[in-house]
Amino acid sequence: MTQASAAIECTDSFLDDALAVAREAAAAAARIISGYYRDGVEAMLKPDATPVTQADIEAETAIRTVLRRAFPQHAIHGEEQGRDGEGDILWLVDPLDGTKSFVRRNPIFSTQIALMVRGELVLGVSGASEYGETAWARRGGGAFIDGTRVHVADTNDIARAVVSTGNLKSLARGSRWPALGALLCEANRGRGYGDFLHYHLLAAGSVDVVIESDVNILDIAALAVIVREAGGTFTDLDGAELTLDTRSVLAAVPALHGAVSPRFHGWNDVQAA
Incomplete structure (x- = not known):
């Protein structure tokens, strides 16, 4: 059996x-990112005005090398080098999500x-x-943070919930800003952990609801699997897969997902400047 057919069957093995x-x-x-973080690196602007560093570029190359060696027939879509290959099997790669934090020596960034x-x-x-x-997870195998299996909390009341938000600039421009304000008023606590962190916290039972706008699938694909395997529900703001x-x-x-989701249905995504 070829690697490609085995992957399409998607067995546990x-x-x-x-x-x-x-x-x-x-x-x-x-290993690449840590060296640049220690020594410092300058950011450049991509055509879409988002920052990129040499660390981003070299880290994606390293990831692609490892993936290609193991699965030469698989397609890869990366943040810095785009899509390479076609077919039903696609790796999604963001080598350094949180470049703005990275260049300011804030450790809240991730691969x-x-x-x-x-x-x-x-x-x-x-x-x-x-x-x-x-953190890591695979379908049917549970979610883990540093080798310890994690699970979401059993919170069932918004009044007891911790809600974390991210990328609020575009949400503030949209029609559902009042819905977020009402939710935060009802919740026990509102926080803005952002990026990978609030998803890790959700998976580990420390946060109950995460709301974000203006995201890219490369930012959240891995985190969605981790949260789901930890027992959580992960959709867009309209409740769609x-x-x-x-x-x-x-x-x-x-x-809480079922109670919160209807409040945001019909929300229009507005790109942040």
Whole structure:
């Protein structure tokens, strides 16, 4: 059986092997990123006005090298080098999500690697090298942070919930800003942990609801698998399943997702400047 056919069947054995490769790729990226974080690096602006550094570029190259060596027939879509290859098996790679934090020596940035098979996200690795934490999961295998299995909280009342938000600039311009304000008034606590961190906290039971706007699927694909395998629910703000075009997130413990989701239906994504 070829690697490609085994991957399409998506057996537990294949997923275990692919997860091991993804973790190896994340570790390779971490070694590069840590060196630049220690020594400092300047950011350049891409055509879309977002920042990129040499660390981003070299880390993605390292990830692609590891993935290509193990799975030469798989397609890869990376933040810095775009898409390479076609087919039903697609790796989604953001080598350094949180470049703005990285260049300002804020450790809240991460490497995100996910695998999508025929449109379904089946595994993810979220490596936060300078924060000192790595999360991973594969379909049906549970979610782990640094080797410890994690699970979302059993919170079932918004009045007891911790709500974390991210990328609020575009949400503030949209029609659902009042809905977010009302939710935060009802919740026990509102926080803005952002980036990978609030998803790790959700998976570990420390946060109950995460709301974000103006996201890219490369930012959240791995995190979606981790949250789901920890027992959480992960959709966009309209309650729809994730696709390559997803632009918003509502991730929550199951008992609260259903209560929160209708408040945001019909929300129009407005790109932040």
